[in-house]
Amino acid sequence: MKLPALLKNNQIDSVLIVTDEGITSLGLMADFLQECENIGLTTVIYDKTVPNPTIENIEEAYALFVKNRCQGIVAFGGGSPMDCAKGVGARAARSNKSIAAMKGVLKVRKSIPPLAAIPTTAGTGSEATLAAVVTDSSTHEKYAIMDPALIPHYAVLDPLLTVGLPPHITAATGIDALTHAIEAYIGKSNTVKTLEYSRKAIKLIFENLFEAYSAGNNMEARTNMQQAAYLAGLAFTRAYVGNVHAIAHTLGGFYNVPHGLANSVTLPYVLDYYGESVYKPLAELADVIGISRQAESIEERAKMFITQVKELNEKMRIPDKLDMIKDGDIPVMAARALKEANPLYPVPKILSQKDMEHLYTSLKA
Numbered sequence: 325m326k327l328p329a330l331l332k333n334n335q336i337d338s339v340l341i342v343t344d345e346g347i348t349s350l351g352l353m354a355d356f357l358q359e360c361e362n363i364g365l366t367t368v369i370y371d372k373t374v375p376n377p378t379i380e381n382i383e384e385a386y387a388l389f390v391k392n393r394c395q396g397i398v399a400f401g402g403g404s405p406m407d408c409a410k411g412v413g414a415r416a417a418r419s420n421k422s423i424a425a426m427k428g429v430l431k432v433r434k435s436i437p438p439l440a441a442i443p444t445t446a447g448t449g450s451e452a453t454l455a456a457v458v459t460d461s462s463t464h465e466k467y468a469i470m471d472p473a474l475i476p477h478y479a480v481l482d483p484l485l486t487v488g489l490p491p492h493i494t495a496a497t498g499i500d501a502l503t504h505a506i507e508a509y510i511g512k513s514n515t516v517k518t519l520e521y522s523r524k525a526i527k528l529i530f531e532n533l534f535e536a537y538s539a540g541n542n543m544e545a546r547t548n549m550q551q552a553a554y555l556a557g558l559a560f561t562r563a564y565v566g567n568v569h570a571i572a573h574t575l576g577g578f579y580n581v582p583h584g585l586a587n588s589v590t591l592p593y594v595l596d597y598y599g600e601s602v603y604k605p606l607a608e609l610a611d612v613i614g615i616s617r618q619a620e621s622i623e624e625r626a627k628m629f630i631t632q633v634k635e636l637n638e639k640m641r642i643p644d645k646l647d648m649i650k651d652g653d654i655p656v657m658a659a660r661a662l663k664e665a666n667p668l669y670p671v672p673k674i675l676s677q678k679d680m681e682h683l684y685t686s687l688k689a
């Protein structure tokens with residue numbers, strides 16, 4: 325891997341590596357650590373990041389960064405370590421500002437230390453995005469810090485790192501990437517480029533995700549999924565996500581549902597609920613994945629696309645309901661999801677509190 329030398333050539337002698345215990349116990353970083361040692365790059369490891377990373381994770385990792393006078397940050401893992409690392413970067417740039425004070429858009433506005441992202445899941449695209457999604461464990465609130473300063477300076481895409489990803493995580497993280505691409509595509513903040521990134525990502529996902537799920541060591545499928553996740557990240561960092569993500573974030577905050585799983589289950593419900601407002605873009609996506617014939621109406625093609633999404637979930641044994649949702653939590657989650665989605669996300673259809681509550685009730689097992 326060329327990254328250690330690249331960092332060293334940029335006068336960085338000591339880096340904080342942000343990862344999680346799953347990655348360290350699998351020994352996934354062995355080659356990278358060896359290379360750092362070979363060239364005399366000092367490494368300090370923080371591996372306590374949890375899925376749905378918390379503010380405590382960021383503060384602990386930031387304390388290590390400061391104590392060891394690190395000059396750069398390397399995120400090694402899925403979206404959780406990557407977002408935790410971005411949080412450390414934000415704190416290093418703004419040592420007088422808490423994470424909570426940087427919630428929302430453009431609150432960092434200052435360069436962070438050099439940050440390199442090495443994704444080991446093919447899902448979040450965080451290696452390409454301006455977002456860090458963090459959880460306040462005291463309020464169960466999950467929210468994003470969004471600032472161009474958080475876009476990693478380097479991203480290393482090595483499909484070998486994803487070969488051992490278990491099937492259920494491959495499935496859920498892959499549908500997270502699909503959700504990014506679809507929500508960006510049906511939203512109202514696209515550019516020619518983001519539309520193209522989304523289409524490419526969606527095609528790659530339909531062509532490769534099931535293969536990566538069922539034959540994990542198929543390098544072509546792994547390579548294409550990594551590319552798809554990255555492209556979907558490029559799409560949504562400019563064109564945003566939507567109501568699926570707003571709902572998924574509350575499910576992560578309230579019940580610790582893994583992000584990919586929360587999106588996978590929620591995506592078909594929201595697409596169905598949008599109805600007519602998304603027929604045209606979804607019909608285009610049906611064409612992109614090659615399932616529609618010219619003769620069919622826009623509505624039919626859109627519905628065929630949603631059916632394909634449901635079938636992909638089903639083939640990968642993703643459930644179509646969630647059993648942890650409690651009736652009593654629904655009004656608060658619905659209100660939080662609405663607050664996240666509006667006015668920030670350029671959603672195709674603005675939902676009401678009643679719409680949202682209906683969606684949560686449909687999701688509930």
Ligand SMILES: NC(=O)c1ccc[n+]([C@@H]2O[C@H](COP(=O)([O-])OP(=O)(O)OC[C@H]3O[C@@H](n4cnc5c(N)ncnc54)[C@H](O)[C@@H]3O)[C@@H](O)[C@H]2O)c1
Binds near residue numbers: 376
């Ligand atoms: N910043 C963004 O733009 C953005 C976008 C989408 C999601 N997210 C956030 O990312 C987080 C989710 O990230 P994720 O879905 O990548 O999962 P994750 O990072 O939470 O990892 C899930 C599990 O997979 C394990 N794992 C990771 N790579 C592995 C590998 N190669 N082999 C075996 N096990 C491996 C981890 O140890 C962990 O237990 C959520 O908090 C979500 O909100 C961020």
Ligand SMILES: [Fe+2]
Binds near residue numbers: 501
């Ligand atoms: Fe996501």
